[in-house]
Amino acid sequence: MSSEHTEAVATREAASLKLALQPINATLSLRDQAYAMLRQAIADADIYQTREEIRLDERVLSETLGVSRTPVREAMTLLEQEGFLRMVPRRGIYIVRKSKREIVEMIQMWAALESMAARLATTNATDAEIAKLRHMFDNFRDSTPAEHIAEYSDANIAFHQAIVELSKSQLILDTIKNIFVHVRAIRRMTISQSDRASRSIVDHLRIIEALEKRDTELAERLVRQHSLDLAAYVEKHCDFLD
Incomplete structure (x- = not known):
């Protein structure tokens, strides 16, 4: 041939x-x-x-x-x-698209880096910078995220990126940028499934409250668990990745 x-x-x-x-x-x-x-x-x-x-x-x-x-x-x-x-x-x-196993491992790595970013944000970010996180979800106060899933998906991705930026750690930013491409794509795809959007906004608001209170341990734990929950969801439901 x-x-x-x-x-x-x-x-x-x-x-x-x-x-x-x-x-x-x-x-x-x-x-x-x-x-x-x-x-x-x-x-x-x-x-x-x-x-x-x-x-x-x-x-x-x-x-x-x-x-x-x-x-x-x-x-x-x-x-x-x-x-x-x-x-x-x-x-x-x-x-290049990653396998399900690779995506799960990427999300687990993201969980480690973003949770450390949240920890650093409690000491490095200003009150005004943290307040901007809450305003990311102003458009969803009078409606459910599922009613505006595309817009909420963008806000969801921007929220996670913003937490990393609030750490003000250039090394974390540089390390996480290549993982972000694939984790972002999976977040966009899964946010509309199994009412994940509604649960996601609840998690986000709890994270914001912890950051506002400068509760370092709680902010770190909530951010880590939020991403680990995504990893578990991908492991259980995203067979299309194989």
């Missing part, structure tokens, strides 16, 4: 996923901009929406970004090194 035929078959079998991209600014490093935009687009995409492999087209990406293939290729090499892409000779470039 020729390599052209193999690639054609792989292209037909691969899932189609349109990444949210736009032309980049040629006055800055093309590789770095392409890397940042591709990484963000992968983070924003629903990479677990299908069991099929998600193949990227280098030519389409370069045309969409408005640059030659060289910076796109260099950016994808960096993303491959970070574990976001997988390059298969004579077949193409694929977005």
